[in-house]
Amino acid sequence: MASSRPDRYCGEAVRRTLDVIGGKWSMLILWELLQEECRYAELQRSVGSISQKVLSSELKSLVAAGLVEREVEATVPPQVTYRITERGRSLEGVFSALQQWGDDQPHPK
């Protein structure tokens, strides 16, 4: 059963990552921005079935975590572009592992 395990330290590293990258929505947003920078409306379309409120709050957390940067162009109306940061790009290993596992699963007919 759950003895005092040497991997307590490794569990902390997994927990640290999950605390930063959050859940499914933020991971899908990160995935899209790892492909290319996006406007808000493009993110809403590509992430799909995400509410405006959740998308805005997830983007706010990702910017605060230093994984995404937000650029506002002083056009009328102002244009807002989201881009992955270097810290965000360092998550590519996590996303290729997620992609690899998904590829290995039987695809829905």
Next chain:
Amino acid sequence: MASSRPDRYCGEAVRRTLDVIGGKWSMLILWELLQEECRYAELQRSVGSISQKVLSSELKSLVAAGLVEREVEATVPPQVTYRITERGRSLEGVFSALQQWGDDQPHPK
């Protein structure tokens, strides 16, 4: 901007994985069970700050997804043990990538 990207297919694989493994809580549960089988109370202690309702519902989804199996011993009271399945164990690549990224981050003082 977001052209019709060749990686639309890869995005589906990432989404498929996230649909199965869910969010932070289910991933922390999977991480613990990848270390060793656990009783319910042990999971509650090791995952930490998770409510009984959320833990029960996440375990139900993980069993339904075939990532975790649940064994009930006919003792009085009955003892319930949770164990990772082979399908669950195939997620080790995702967890080592999560752990690697967490290790690379500056540790909180």
